[in-house]
Amino acid sequence: MSADSRRTLSTGSKFETWAGYSRAVIDGDFVFVSGTAGYDFAADTIAPDAASQARKALETIAATLAQAGATMADIVRVRVFLTDRADVMAVSSILGETFSDPRPASTTILCGFAMPEMKVEIEVTALKRR
Numbered sequence: 001m002s003a004d005s006r007r008t009l010s011t012g013s014k015f016e017t018w019a020g021y022s023r024a025v026i027d028g029d030f031v032f033v034s035g036t037a038g039y040d041f042a043a044d045t046i047a048p049d050a051a052s053q054a055r056k057a058l059e060t061i062a063a064t065l066a067q068a069g070a071t072m073a074d075i076v077r078v079r080v081f082l083t084d085r086a087d088v089m090a091v092s093s094i095l096g097e098t099f100s101d102p103r104p105a106s107t108t109i110l111c112g113f114a115m116p117e118m119k120v121e122i123e124v125t126a127l128k129r130r
Contacts, residue, residue, distance in 0.1 A: 009067050011060060013041050024064050029128040031068045035081060035121040036060050037113075050087035050119040054080075054094045057122045065126055072098065074126040078106040081121040085110055091120055 008022035015037075016023060024033045038053025039046045041060075047053050062072050078095065082088060088108060095106065104124070113121065 009064055011041055011064065013039065014044075023060075024068055026068045029130070031065060031070050031074070031126040031128065033061055033064055033124045033126070035079075035123040036064075037115075037118050037121050046117050048117075049090075050082065050084065051090040051094060053118070053120045054091045054122065057120065058094070058098055061122060061124055065124075068126075068128075070126045070128045073100075074128050075099070075104045075124045076127050077125040078104045079123040080106065080108045081111050081113075081123075082108060083110070083112060083119050087119060 006025065006027045009024040009026070010016055011023045013023065015021075021034050023036070024031055026032075036057045037046065038056035039060075040056060047056065058072075065071055065074065078099075080091060080095070082091060092108070
């Protein structure tokens with residue numbers, strides 16, 4: 001595979017430039033979407049609860065995948081990062097509503113974020129179906 005087959009996508013988030021990353025990297029049929037927080041990038045706001053943040057993050061991920069020529073059904077791996085164990089069930093329920101068979105492999109990790117308003121971040125890998 002040549003380097004020409006690799007390209008990147010951006011949402012225009014201030015964090016992408018600040019932290020030096022791309023929203024997604026497309027390499028062949030793979031789409032690697034960076035950890036996505038629940039920010040409304042246009043309004044520069046974030047909801048106060050993890051469930052709303054998860055829904056917004058998944059909206060951003062879906063839009064990013066569409067830009068890459070993929071869909072949520074193409075996701076093969078999900079990583080969810082949460083700041084509070086108490087939010088695991090609410091966020092997991094949203095993931096359960098979002099994904100259907102075949103469901104992606106998934107991992108949930110408890111952690112802290114540099115931005116205190118963040119409660120959840122979701123990272124995915126998709127493999128475009130032929």
